Amino acid sequence: xxxxxxxxxxxxxxxxxxxxxxxxxEKIQKAFAFNEGYKTFLDHSKTEREAxxxxxxxxxxxxxxxxxxxxxxxxxxKVYLNNRGKSLILAVMGSEPIxxxxxxxxxxxxxxxxxxxxxxxxxxxxxxLFKTHYYGGIKKYQWTAIPLSLHGVVIKKDLTKITVCIGxxxxxxxxxxxxxxxxxxxxxxxxxxxxxIKGEELNVLIGSLSFRNDKESExxxxxxxxxxxxxxxxxxxxxxxxxxxxxxxxxxxDIGFDRSxxxxxxxxxxxxxxxxxxxxxxxxxxxxxxxxxxxxKEEVGSAGATxxxxxxxxxxxxxxxxxxxxxxxxVLANSKCLSADVGAAHDPTFPDVDxxxxxxxxxxxxxxxxxxxxxxxxxxNDASAEYMGEVRKLFADYDVLWQTAELGRVDLGGxxxxxxxxxxxxxxTVDIGVPVLSMHSPYExxxxxxxxxxxxxxxxxxx
Ligand code: MN
Ligand code: MN
Numbered sequence: 348x349x350x351x352x353x354x355x356x357x358x359x360x361x362x363x364x365x366x367x368x369x370x371x372x373e374k375i376q377k378a379f380a381f382n383e384g385y386k387t388f389l390d391h392s393k394t395e396r397e398a399x400x401x402x403x404x405x406x407x408x409x410x411x412x413x414x415x416x417x418x419x420x421x422x423x424x425k426v427y428l429n430n431r432g433k434s435l436i437l438a439v440m441g442s443e444p445i446x447x448x449x450x451x452x453x454x455x456x457x458x459x460x461x462x463x464x465x466x467x468x469x470x471x472x473x474x475x476l477f478k479t480h481y482y483g484g485i486k487k488y489q490w491t492a493i494p495l496s497l498h499g500v501v502i503k504k505d506l507t508k509i510t511v512c513i514g515x516x517x518x519x520x521x522x523x524x525x526x527x528x529x530x531x532x533x534x535x536x537x538x539x540x541x542x543x544i545k546g547e548e549l550n551v552l553i554g555s556l557s558f559r560n561d562k563e564s565e566x567x568x569x570x571x572x573x574x575x576x577x578x579x580x581x582x583x584x585x586x587x588x589x590x591x592x593x594x595x596x597x598x599x600x601d602i603g604f605d606r607s608x609x610x611x612x613x614x615x616x617x618x619x620x621x622x623x624x625x626x627x628x629x630x631x632x633x634x635x636x637x638x639x640x641x642x643x644k645e646e647v648g649s650a651g652a653t654x655x656x657x658x659x660x661x662x663x664x665x666x667x668x669x670x671x672x673x674x675x676x677x678v679l680a681n682s683k684c685l686s687a688d689v690g691a692a693h694d695p696t697f698p699d700v701d702x703x704x705x706x707x708x709x710x711x712x713x714x715x716x717x718x719x720x721x722x723x724x725x726x727x728n729d730a731s732a733e734y735m736g737e738v739r740k741l742f743a744d745y746d747v748l749w750q751t752a753e754l755g756r757v758d759l760g761g762x763x764x765x766x767x768x769x770x771x772x773x774x775x776t777v778d779i780g781v782p783v784l785s786m787h788s789p790y791e792x793x794x795x796x797x798x799x800x801x802x803x804x805x806x807x808x809x810x
Pocket of ligand 2: 615646787
């Protein structure tokens with residue numbers, strides 16, 4: 348009798364699968380090995396610009412060349428389009444005619460951080476500090492009392508570009524946003540958490556040594572400026588045309604006695620960038636042309652010339668269509684997209700924010716969200732049942748470990764991704780990613796099994 352029920356259960360009931368239980372030791376080791384490259388990538392790609400530089404370097408090594416819309420490409424040809432050093436498209440030409448559609452994987456390479464203001468430098472109480480304006484959704488209090496590094500570019504008046512990266516080498520100094528000691532924080536601790544540290548309190552400590560000249564004011568600021576002049580040949584006015592980003596100075600590390608997790612800044616969404624990059628780099632000649640895009644500005648609404656609201660992706664596909672004398676409309680209508688972005692992992696410390704059946708679990712594989720949005724799916728790309736079916740069949744055929752989830756319980760959670768922007772081009776699109784613990788914090792956590800599963804998902808999709 349119990350066997351009968353077991354059979355019925357196996358036949359009729361849906362059960363999410365835990366990769367740690369399902370997979371062989373060999374497969375788990377393979378996943379762990381894959382994550383070694385991922386951690387290195389994270390450490391070298393802490394900003395959108397650095398991510399583009401890293402990816403272009405890796406793509407060139409694999410035979411990708413700069414896209415030229417005037418050229419004609421053959422199946423198997425590999426190209427990249429670098430959009431202003433802040434977003435990137437890779438494409439591998441397929442053997443089938445372009446009007447059959449292309450396969451698009453779209454992730455983003457910007458992450459929440461603190462940006463320097465345009466007039467950032469000041470001295471107060473004989474300490475030198477930078478003013479910042481935070482970028483993306485952060486819990487501001489998480490950014491105090493941790494080591495921070497400074498990345499970005501300064502464009503001088505003569506248009507020379509100075510690249511800055513300080514705080515990442517073993518012997519580099521780092522920077523810090525200070526916080527009050529508990530002894531003096533009675534008043535501060537009564538503030539609501541959103542204001543525990545206010546936006547204008549995210550000031551970065553950058554020095555304290557004064558010139559030995561007590562006649563003039565602001566001797567610490569001047570001393571810092573003279574250091575910057577010597578190291579970078581810049582003056583205070585040069586900050587006006589700079590993009591300098593303050594990010595956590597930690598390196599990516601294994602988390603746990605069993606080393607099953609990765610802890611790092613910026614995994615939203617560089618986990619999708621790296622996994623889709625690796626799937627694109629290994630392609631020989633796919634049947635459909637594979638277009639892998641890495642966008643900027645997702646965390647602030649995808650606006651601007653490097654965000655996915657911009658026409659650069661559509662224009663690129665239009666160029667591919669024109670090469671074969673086809674209209675872009677027809678190509679897009681037959682195209683498919685995986686919109687690659689992370690989701691929230693179920694956190695046992697905060698169980699109430701989820702609804703159990705539809706929460707994403709660590710080690711249960713790549714995470715598909717049929718819809719995102721909030722309060723009645725508002726703002727969501729809601730993938731069709733037909734497209735969900737196609738993806739389901741694909742992952743079954745290629746033995747990809749995956750789960751579905753939505754971000755938090757109804758009327759609590761929700762969020763947006765670039766999915767609707769690609770879908771607006773008349774492309775079947777669904778959201779995919781991995782579950783993340785402590786998402787948008789300075790130290791986000793993913794599972795190595797999930798990261799590897801996501802890579803396998805992209806590899807299957809690209810075939
Ligand atoms: Mn994201
Ligand atoms: Mn995000």
